[in-house]
Amino acid sequence: MSLLITGGTGFAMSVVAREWLEREPGARAVILDRAALDAAARAWFEPVRERLTVVEGDVREPAGWADELDRHEISAIVHGATVTPISRGSAEEEARVHPEALMPAKIVDVNLMGTVQLLEWARQRARVRRFVYVSSGSVYRHHGPDWSREPLPEDGYVAPLTLYGISKFAAEMVVNRYADLFGLSALSVRLSSIYGPMDRATESRNFRHVPHRVAQMALDGETIRPNSLAPVGDYLHSVDAAHAILALVDAQRPRYRHYNVASGVAVSIGDIIGWAAEKVPQLRYEVSHADHANVVQDPQLATGMWGAYDISRIERDTSWRPRAGREAFHDYMDWLAAGRL
Template structure:
C-alpha cells in the first residue's frame, strides 16, 4: 500500500512508519519538521519506500496535489498535544490544527478515492467520564474537558460525519498513555510521558524522582503502531472507532525501577515529603480503556507490559541516548 502519515516525523508518526515499512508498505511522511537525524540513521534500508515531505498542515492546496498523486491510506496524526500552558497560549491554534486542518485532507481523500483514512485520537476524549466508570469502552459516553480533549473528540465526530456524508472509509482510534521510542517534547507537544521524563533524568546523570507513582494503562508506542497498522490493512473494519491501549494499569514508578535495574547506578523513586522534582504529571487519573474490540475483531493485544517494555526501551535508549 501507499500510505501518507500527516505528522509523520513526530513521536507516533515515526513509530508507525517503522512498523509500516517493515510490513512492506510505501510510506510518505508529511510534517513541518524534518526527519530527525537519528531516524535518518535508523531507516536507511527503506530509502526506496520512504519519502519525507516538509510542509504546513494548513497548506490545503499543496496537500491536495500530494494526495492527487495516489494513496491507498491516510493517517491523520498531525496535532498540537497541549497541556494547560500550551492550551492557554494557543487555544485557537489547538482547534485549528486538530480539527479544521483535517477537513481539506478528508475532502481530498474523498475526491481522489483514498481507500482508508485513520484519525489518531486520544483517550482524553473520554474526559470526565474517565472518573465515573471502572473501564472505558468505545460505547462509554464522552465528556471532554480540556481544549485538547474537545479537539480530539470533535475530530472523531468530524471524521465520522464526513464518512456519512460522502461515503469515505474513515475511522478513528483512541490512543492511551503512549510512551516509547522517538518521543520528544516540542512547540506542539508539552505533555511528555513520565517514562520520557524518567529517561531524561537518567541521561542527565540524575536520579528520576517522581511526584506520584503515575498509574495508567501505559502503552508502548511500537505496540500502538502495530494496532494502527492492522486497521490500515483491514479489509472491512466493523466499527468506526477503536481503543488502543495495553488494557492494564501499572505505574511509571514500577517501569522506572525495572529500567534502572538494567543499568548500574540508575535510580528511580518517589519524592520524599517536601522534596522537589522536575518531573511533572500530565492529566488526572482515569479508568483503563477496554481493548476487547481490537482483540475480538483483529486478535490484537499489546505484547509488551511494564517489564518487557522497560527492557525493549533500554535497548533502544543505549543506541539513541542523544535523542532524549
C-alpha cells in the same frame, strides 16, 4: 500501494511510517508534515529512505500539497498531524501558564480544520480505501467507569475538558459524518499515553510521559524524585501503537468507528521505577514533595482517561495484542542505551 501519514516526521507517526515500510517491502509511504526530517528522523528512516517521500506542507492548506499527493497512488491514510499542547510532570511545569492559553485558535484550527481539509481531499480520491484518524484519550472525562475500576470503554465517558480534547473529539465526529456522506471507510483510534523510540521535542509536541522520564533518568544516573509512587497510567510503547494502527488500516471489516489503542492495564510510577531498577540496579529514587519532585502526577487521577483503557474492540477486529508492560519498557530502555554507545 502507498500509505499517507500526516505528522509523520514527529513522534508516534514516524514510528507508524517506518513500521509500515519494514513490514511491506514492496510498498511506499508518503509523509505530509510542516516539518522536514530532522537529524533524529533522518537516522530513523535511513534503512527505508528510498521508499519514503516527504511532502512539506501545512495540512490546513491543500494548495500546497494536493497536487503533489496526487502523484502518488495513495490507498490509505493515517491522519496524525496535530498540535499537542500538554505540559505536566514537574513543579516548574505546573506553575507555568497552560500552553493552551498560548495558542488556542491554532489548536482548534490544526486539529479540526486540518482534518476537514484532508477529508475533502480523500473523499474525491476513489483509490483511498481506509482513513484512520489518530485521536486521543483526552476525549474522555477524568473519572469512570463509575461502578468499578474496569477498563474504560469507548462509549459513555466522552467529556473532554481541554481545547486539545475538544478539538480531537470534534474531528472524530467530522470523520464519522464524512464516512456517512461519502462512503468512506473511516475510523478513529484513541491513543492512551504513548512513549518509546522517536519521542523527542518537536514544534507541535514537547511532553514526556512517565516511562520516558524514568528511563532517561535511570540511564543518566539521576535520582528519580516522584511526588508519589501511587499514580497510574495506561502506557503503550510507540511500536505497539504503530502495529495497532496498521492492523486497523488492514482490517477487512472494522465494526466500530472508535477504537482504544492502549495496553489495557494501568501501571504505577512505582511499577515503572521497579522495572527500571532491573536494568539499572544502582538506580536511586526518593519520594519528594511536589515542590522538589522531578516526576509529578496526581494520585487521585486513577480512572477515566488516566486509568486503564478497554481494548476489547481492537482485539475482536484484529489480531493485534500489546506486549506486557515490563517487556515493552525494557525494550525501550535497551533502545535508549544502544543509542548512547
